[in-house]
Ligand code: NAD
């Protein structure tokens with residue numbers, strides 16, 4: 001007999017998590033959102049609170065959790081360098097203890113589990129674009145290590161629970177993703193540039209701005225999440241999910257200035273330690289495995305909707 005799936009989303013009050021909760025509710029699931037509100041906020045999910053199929057629980061994933069669920073999306077972890085470097089020990093704990101706790105839960109209840117891993121597992125990559133078999137170039141003792149190595153260890157745990165206990169896993173390596181509900185103060189480049197432009201401030205480029213990133217709009221990414229979760233159990237990943245359209249940070253700044261009509265100037269600051277020089281996903285595996293999945297929202301459209309979001313946010317809260 002058909003029954004609703006019970007889906008747990010950790011980090012469900014964050015940028016990606018809140019969009020994922022919405023999508024899963026639209027598909028007729030019961031959704032349990034777990035978050036400690038470190039970087040997430042109730043504002044991101046307040047519109048879901050009246051839905052009888054949505055439940056919110058304040059909980060820190062570094063502590064065990066006992067529930068009955070069919071699927072788990074493990075997104076809990078601060079994602080921006082400013083936030084994950086704020087309390088690096090807690091960041092590593094969130095990735096590692098969080099993974100152990102969620103994998104333990106998955107093992108106990110026989111749930112399928114998805115891990116929000118990251119392109120940061122490739123560190124400052126020596127091969128370009130990055131394919132899943134590339135093992136990365138990560139500094140294990142630098143300021144980004146709490147995040148990069150935490151996520152690498154989480155991947156190790158996922159594959160060990162899979163091999164040792166038969167847990168069904170789906171590991172996605174997410175490349176830079178942006179859109180409405182990004183935290184306005186999290187210091188990530190898209191939100192920083194848009195807010196600076198809208199407030200008529202100078203745009204802060206770290207380094208010479210020739211470093212590259214490839215930006216994916218959140219709707220394309222969430223589609224990839226849901227398709228990956230629905231694949232046959234033989235598909236474990238790791239799978240790159242992102243948009244292969246690559247641009248320099250300087251070009252991004254120029255686009256934002258053009259689209260907002262701002263008078264901001266570009267100012268150059270020091271490049272943070274271990275900041276990757278280039279990043280672009282090879283998405284061949286995802287395209288071949290997820291029924292031809294690929295990003296459909298171009299930078300112009302995605303930036304347009306993100307600018308609109310921050311314009312409204314500034315008008316409301318200043
Ligand atoms: P986000 O900071 O908006 O969301 C993370 C959420 O996790 C927040 O709601 C936060 O409060 C919650 N959280 C943090 N620590 C927790 C803990 N110990 N217990 C419970 N909840 C906790 O970031 P996001 O961009 O939505 O990222 C979501 C996930 O995707 C993260 O795991 C991140 O590493 C991964 N990811 C994101 C990107 C991206 O570009 N957005 C890229 C690569 C990987």
Ligand code: UDP
Nearest residue numbers: 081187188189190192204205206211249275
């Ligand atoms: N960056 C920048 N100015 C900013 C914020 C970020 O030039 O105000 C740069 C940053 O140094 C990096 C790139 O933009 O090279 C992407 O930074 P972000 O923090 O968004 O993501 P990540 O480095 O994790 O890819």
